[in-house]
Amino acid sequence: MTQSDLRTQATEIHEQFTDQLDLTVEDVEERLDTLVNEYKVPTDEARRSVVNTYLDEAGMDRDQLGGGGGNEQVQAADVDAPEEWVDIRAKVVELWDPRADAVAQVGLLGDETGTIKFTKWSKSDLPELEEGKSYSLRNVVTDEYQGRFSVKLNRTTTIEELDEDIEVGDDSVEVEGALVDIQSGSGLIKRCPEEDCTRVLQNGRCSEHGEVEGEFDLRIKGVLDDGEDVTEVIFDEAATEELTGITLEEAKEMAMDALDTTVVADEMRADILGRYYTVTGPTFGRYVLADEQERLTGSVDADELLIKARSI
Amino acid sequence: MASTPTREVARRVFAREFNDAGYTFKESDDDRAPVYALLPTGERANRVFLVGTLTETEDVGEDSEYWQGRVVDPNGDTFFMYAGQYQPDAASMLRELEPPAYVAVVGKPRTYETDEGDMNVSIRPESISEVDEATRDRWVVETAERTLERIRRFTDADGTHEYVTMAREEYGEDVEPYRHSVVGALESMADAAEASAD
Numbered sequence: 160m161t162q163s164d165l166r167t168q169a170t171e172i173h174e175q176f177t178d179q180l181d182l183t184v185e186d187v188e189e190r191l192d193t194l195v196n197e198y199k200v201p202t203d204e205a206r207r208s209v210v211n212t213y214l215d216e217a218g219m220d221r222d223q224l225g226g227g228g229g230n231e232q233v234q235a236a237d238v239d240a241p242e243e244w245v246d247i248r249a250k251v252v253e254l255w256d257p258r259a260d261a262v263a264q265v266g267l268l269g270d271e272t273g274t275i276k277f278t279k280w281s282k283s284d285l286p287e288l289e290e291g292k293s294y295s296l297r298n299v300v301t302d303e304y305q306g307r308f309s310v311k312l313n314r315t316t317t318i319e320e321l322d323e324d325i326e327v328g329d330d331s332v333e334v335e336g337a338l339v340d341i342q343s344g345s346g347l348i349k350r351c352p353e354e355d356c357t358r359v360l361q362n363g364r365c366s367e368h369g370e371v372e373g374e375f376d377l378r379i380k381g382v383l384d385d386g387e388d389v390t391e392v393i394f395d396e397a398a399t400e401e402l403t404g405i406t407l408e409e410a411k412e413m414a415m416d417a418l419d420t421t422v423v424a425d426e427m428r429a430d431i432l433g434r435y436y437t438v439t440g441p442t443f444g445r446y447v448l449a450d451e452q453e454r455l456t457g458s459v460d461a462d463e464l465l466i467k468a469r470s471i
Numbered sequence: 472m473a474s475t476p477t478r479e480v481a482r483r484v485f486a487r488e489f490n491d492a493g494y495t496f497k498e499s500d501d502d503r504a505p506v507y508a509l510l511p512t513g514e515r516a517n518r519v520f521l522v523g524t525l526t527e528t529e530d531v532g533e534d535s536e537y538w539q540g541r542v543v544d545p546n547g548d549t550f551f552m553y554a555g556q557y558q559p560d561a562a563s564m565l566r567e568l569e570p571p572a573y574v575a576v577v578g579k580p581r582t583y584e585t586d587e588g589d590m591n592v593s594i595r596p597e598s599i600s601e602v603d604e605a606t607r608d609r610w611v612v613e614t615a616e617r618t619l620e621r622i623r624r625f626t627d628a629d630g631t632h633e634y635v636t637m638a639r640e641e642y643g644e645d646v647e648p649y650r651h652s653v654v655g656a657l658e659s660m661a662d663a664a665e666a667s668a669d
Contacts, residue, residue, distance in 0.1 A: 337520050339481050339518075340598070384520060386520070389480050391478075428598070429600060429601075432598055433577070433600040433606065434602060435609050458664075459613075460612075461611070461661055464615055464657055465657040465658065468619055468650060471622065471626070
């Protein structure tokens, strides 16, 4: 624990009590410093001890410690670095059987953005979390194992049950890669107008209802490839429009002018093939149905990789 | 879903390594079984994806159009590609594009033996599209990363990885040139970043 870390912790604690007590950051830091550097108390224990002291002084309960805790409020999908102190509002989606006595509870927390594993240590002496209930968890620490992130509850964590029921993001997946193919049946297509039949017509024919007057639609069946895996992605009308900037009306006009519907797919191909995208959405069979997509245009950092490449 | 043939992944490889991948093989005796080029760092490649600078196009056909395209990677190494009447989209792109231009190419490795007995490796493009510099940069870093992963597996593997073993047998132990490609490509990016920062 360096002095600047202590300072950070002191600042966080100071903020928690700034309304109740007449403290300076230096007061807090001194207390922490004494515990950590003189008495060799572990930092989180020191923090807990200092917080308790101030709670007593202010005549407050631990769960009265309100906002301004200094931690960033994160969502499950935002966690992307280990060893960060954060606050999270999430629902306990699943509880698993702890495999070790040291672990009191382990499972999955979820919010709108997705899910993340959590671990609660036995020695932290925290209240039980219940499956299906939503909580505000303050002062949890992020962790990483083999590229997967989790949060760990500790002695300083405060747990507050929420009245609201946090909605947990669906089973959507995120895929990233180069768009290496746009498959046939993409662009301006016609669908069967029969009730409950949305089959795509082939040469004006529905495989179920025969020759029909089709209804125009936009769709892209694309392939994202990251060099390791391929994922087939379907973009519906809205997603196709967002991806290509071409609306259904414009596509119809293009096809009308050219007396050919394939010009639409050709135009789209020229715009999007060979570019990199991130696509998020639920899976359907072997497809990912694109809910959100983003073209990756930002700069990429080569330096870290260069160091690795030079060192092996 | 055994009935649906799974699509082959597009490997990321710099030109130097790709052009050395002269050994090809099939995984089964079936006529329609995919043909793989064996990358010297120990991976099979039925398809590649590359982004580079198109420096030259030329119709080298005799009776009908047959377009050659040269695409250069950041190390100055060249990918050669050929598109004729059976690759109409790629052929028309090569006909129409004005070099120099950044292009993204998806294609299949093809090998042929020259009269001198050398193995030449080229690409039969499935698609060619004009892209921007940001896409090229992303490809360079991605390809460096993938190549580095293969090199690490090659040097770590205790002879158990199928394609590493195969690559050792066909090409030998030296993957150092491909590490140089990675370093060179990344350095060119760092240089470019510095130049634009100045």
